[in-house]
Amino acid sequence: MKMTTAYETGTFVGRAWRPDVEGPSLVTVRDGELIDITSKRVPTMRDLLDLSDPVAHARSASGEAIASVDAVMARPAGGSDEVHLLAPCDLQAVKACGVTFARSMIERVIEERAAGDATRAETIRARMTAIIGDSLRNLKAGSPEAAGVKAALIDEGVWSQYLEVGIGPDAEVFTKAQPLSSVGWGAAVGLHPISRWNNPEPEIVLAVSADGRIKGATLGNDVNLRDVEGRSALLLGKAKDNNASCAIGPFIRLFDETYSIDDVRHADLDLLIEGPDGFHLKGASTMREISRDPLDLVAQTIGSHHQYPDGLMLFMGTLFAPVEDRGEPGQGFTHKIGDVVTISSPALGSLVNTVRLSTDCPPWTFGTAALMRNLAKRGLL
Template identity: 55%
Template sequence: MRAESPAPLILLLPPPLPDPPPNDWKVNVNISLSDLLPLDAENATLVGRIFDPEANGPCVVVVDGTDIVDITGIEPTVSSLFERADLLSAVQDLENRPRWALTDVIAATVDADMSKPRLLAPIDLQVVKAAGVTFVESMLERVIEERAKGDASQAAAIRDQLADAIGGAISSVQPGTEEAARVKEILKAEGLWSQYLEVGIGPDPEIFTKAPVLSSVGTGESIGVLSRSTWNNPEPEVVLAVRSDGTPLGAALGNDVNLRDFEGRSALLLTEAKDNNASCAIGPFIRLFDDSFGMDDVRELDINLRVEGPDGFTLEGQSSMKNISRDPASLIEHAYGDHHQYPDGFVLFTGTLFAPTQDRKAPGAGFTHELGDTVSISNPRLGALINKVEHSETAHRWEFGIWALIQNLRQRSLL
């Protein structure tokens, strides 16, 4: 009997790395060293990522004075770095490692200079989660979106109606309490109950996935809104970095870009409203919890927002973590536990108090982004996250995914 021929060998070749973007993707924003770093930078432990063209891949970096230092030789990803028990000591091992001046990296980032190291979002393999409706003011704005069915011109009248019906009494209600249950029954009787009030003052918060792994953009890059959206806004937030055992390790700034018209038409359009190309920005760095900064400091942060439009329009606002309805530790417990694990860790957007209502185009029309808006989200303890608004369809395409990262790290003998 003739022996069977061996099965053919099939080689699964990794995809080629994406071509670098054209230089017309420069964002033309001004970012200084003082913008990027916390006021107490000399006491802060700041971890981030850059893309190094010499290595042809991402590198894990730590801020050292006015330099950033490549510590990819210690751990190849931010995710694996955060799993180390000796994290705070590991990020101090900076001798004889590649370093660059931060001013040069900032300049290359905003110029989209592919020949030089440039900043990336400070996370890699972590899942990007978000908590919504965690502040009373933003909760009421979600109710307004729902009742307006995505029509911005109806928002002002509905806002006045809700203010008359609810007043300020709801702002002191603690979610999940007996008092919250009584308020719920009153609002239902008045015909004012909403799914957003349910997650705002009910026992369970809204927890959703904001963006795919590796898709977030960093400071100095474009942020995206869909060209079909006519009512959208930035959402300035604190983003917590959490390792795989549920321990929070640090915090960064985030922009949970949102399409109000999409979500207002139907809550089932949340993915279309929240998750688009370049619609998730995190940065500039993750400030690790240490003796100078911890969760109690996060609870006291005021997050500042400034939008400057090419039309001369200016919008300013603030979101204070002191006014959050649910403690950040509680939000982590709802995202992680026996019910859900994250082997590579996760980051968690904690929500925002700020919902812009300032008219831009016409009286009663409210706020929406215009192309070319510069959005600055800042805090003295975390630095500044600065981006320029572009359509998601024309912003830098997301092409460097998980397989590309694995391939790249193998080529560099880091795996």
């Protein structure tokens, strides 16, 4: 099946590297082609999402065909000498909400209580399952039922700070990556070399304008270093914000007559991990089980208490936490270098990345200053 099939319905926008201009361009998908719609009026994704009607602009703006979607996705993301997809965001802050699925909250508690030791995880998991059973399914954070589950866990001596953000009234919101540092479709995704217990986190990512309006959604991999964060929550920044540790893409699907926030609320995500050792793991996550509504997560991130003048991308958390043993019994899952991770959803397409160490991924060198200079050189500022 051609890759363009997923993008034939809806309004998709993104960013692509153009070697002939030595910089990124704003693109939309039309009839299987990447159309460069960069202009002096709308030079960046930030500017497109800030329009009152980005859909109308994406559909009507004049542009230049620079490559077919199939051709670009038929090869790995290349260097600066060929057209390739970038993360579809640019000047936006990249934020993430953690512990938004009550069931996956248990894995965070396990990470903390195991202090980053994968060998202790299975014993702790069995004990907690015996305490709460299936009571976390469809549990809504901040509800009386959530307070009851929290009380039961505390009574059993398994209190954790993750309980507070997982089922309490206030969401966890943290900085996942710096503007322009996220990698896109086909690129290497990085693990900090100090980690020995880690996994992908398939998520839907909201594209939010400066005034707090959700303009669309895409896919993301919020790489999780279970041992690092498990040792101490104060290591969250070190665990999350590393070279190439944030993958977003391939495109932002704008909200239009074919796609809305309700489609996000009911979205299903599939995960496939294919290892260089022949290992295969399939997983799934569904937004139907999220403990906090997407609109609530956005409201807790941006508002009178915090402004983002260039907008933001917001990871909404994941239900997926792999517990299957990959090697020795009781060790659970962890990545191997060379794993190919595919995160897919019918309405958003597929995000494909290969796992490397952050120290082996291409260094991040094209930042805000480089973008501004490039746009100015092209007469777009």
